[in-house]
Amino acid sequence: MTLLIGLGLAFLYLSDTKNVQTIPQNTITLEMDNGELKVIEEGGSARIVTKEGKFVAQQNDGKLIYKSADEVPTLAYNTLSVPYGKRFDIELSDGTSIFLNAGSSIKYPIQFLPGIERKVYLNGEAFLKVARDEQRPFVVNADDLDVQVLGTQFNVQAYEEDKSTEVVLVEGSVRVLQSKDTSPDAGAVLTPGHKASFDRSSKEISTGTVITSIYTSWMQGELVFREMTFTNILKKLERHFNVEIENRNEVLSQKRFNASFGNASLEEVLEELQDNFGVGYSRNGNKVIIDESVEQ
Numbered sequence: 001m002t003l004l005i006g007l008g009l010a011f012l013y014l015s016d017t018k019n020v021q022t023i024p025q026n027t028i029t030l031e032m033d034n035g036e037l038k039v040i041e042e043g044g045s046a047r048i049v050t051k052e053g054k055f056v057a058q059q060n061d062g063k064l065i066y067k068s069a070d071e072v073p074t075l076a077y078n079t080l081s082v083p084y085g086k087r088f089d090i091e092l093s094d095g096t097s098i099f100l101n102a103g104s105s106i107k108y109p110i111q112f113l114p115g116i117e118r119k120v121y122l123n124g125e126a127f128l129k130v131a132r133d134e135q136r137p138f139v140v141n142a143d144d145l146d147v148q149v150l151g152t153q154f155n156v157q158a159y160e161e162d163k164s165t166e167v168v169l170v171e172g173s174v175r176v177l178q179s180k181d182t183s184p185d186a187g188a189v190l191t192p193g194h195k196a197s198f199d200r201s202s203k204e205i206s207t208g209t210v211i212t213s214i215y216t217s218w219m220q221g222e223l224v225f226r227e228m229t230f231t232n233i234l235k236k237l238e239r240h241f242n243v244e245i246e247n248r249n250e251v252l253s254q255k256r257f258n259a260s261f262g263n264a265s266l267e268e269v270l271e272e273l274q275d276n277f278g279v280g281y282s283r284n285g286n287k288v289i290i291d292e293s294v295e296q
Helices: 212-220 230-241 266-277
Strands: 011-015 020-024 028-031 037-040 045-049 055-060 063-066 077-082 088-091 097-100 104-109 118-129 138-142 145-149 153-158 164-171 174-178 188-190 194-199 205-209 223-229 244-247 256-262 281-284 287-290
Touching: 020 037, 077 088, 097 104, 118 212, 138 153, 145 153, 145 164, 153 212, 164 174, 164 212, 174 194, 174 205, 188 194, 188 205, 212 223, 223 230, 230 244, 230 256, 230 266, 256 266, 266 281
Parallel strands: 063 088, 118 138, 244 287
Antiparallel strands: 011 020, 028 037, 028 077, 045 055, 055 063, 077 104, 088 097, 097 118, 104 118, 118 153, 138 145, 145 174, 153 164, 164 194, 174 188, 194 205, 223 256, 281 287
């Protein structure tokens, strides 16, 4: 899956034999089943139709809502991509709600077929409220990890640069397992207030108790970090504020920090890092450079 993430006023040009599309960078995009890209305007209103002209979804402000249909012959997928600095909400045809964080994309069926598991493919981070359907389990695939549910609320973080995929359960129950593991007792079953971490290198799954609000605070635009490496913190700041950050302080790269910034601006976050952790920085427009540590 390709995320359309960019800075400044650059444009992406897509062409075929019939037409040329000009898609501004840093926009929310919807890739249709035929490969066509549509720009989703924030706060806008639009009807989404297939190449055959069939109405499948309606955008209302900051939410894209798919309608249910009685008969759909085959699976057809859409992919919603959210760039840095933005978030977006989508409701699938079964009523499942998915809130995507910055720098994330999700591939999902326009309509779920009867008797077939409901499966979506996530790259990045999302909070899901899954509509219960005991006849059709719901599966979130995040690369090598599957999260199986019936009806529940949970957060999945699966950015490509992270060393692990994390699943935090708020309500209900889920099973977390490797995608290729089909045994009935595979993986780990979570109960509310627990987190599963899948190490992508060792392929091992570990679990533990957590405060779930820390892992869902991004939905309110808040920045909360717990036992996170400085490198990962900077990457999350890039996504959250849509900026480029160059780290010249290698000493701090793998050190872990706990920090809560709430809804602070980028400048406020940088000042707090400097005051509390001695992190030096300079800024030129959309570019931030992390320098050697300053004296405390």
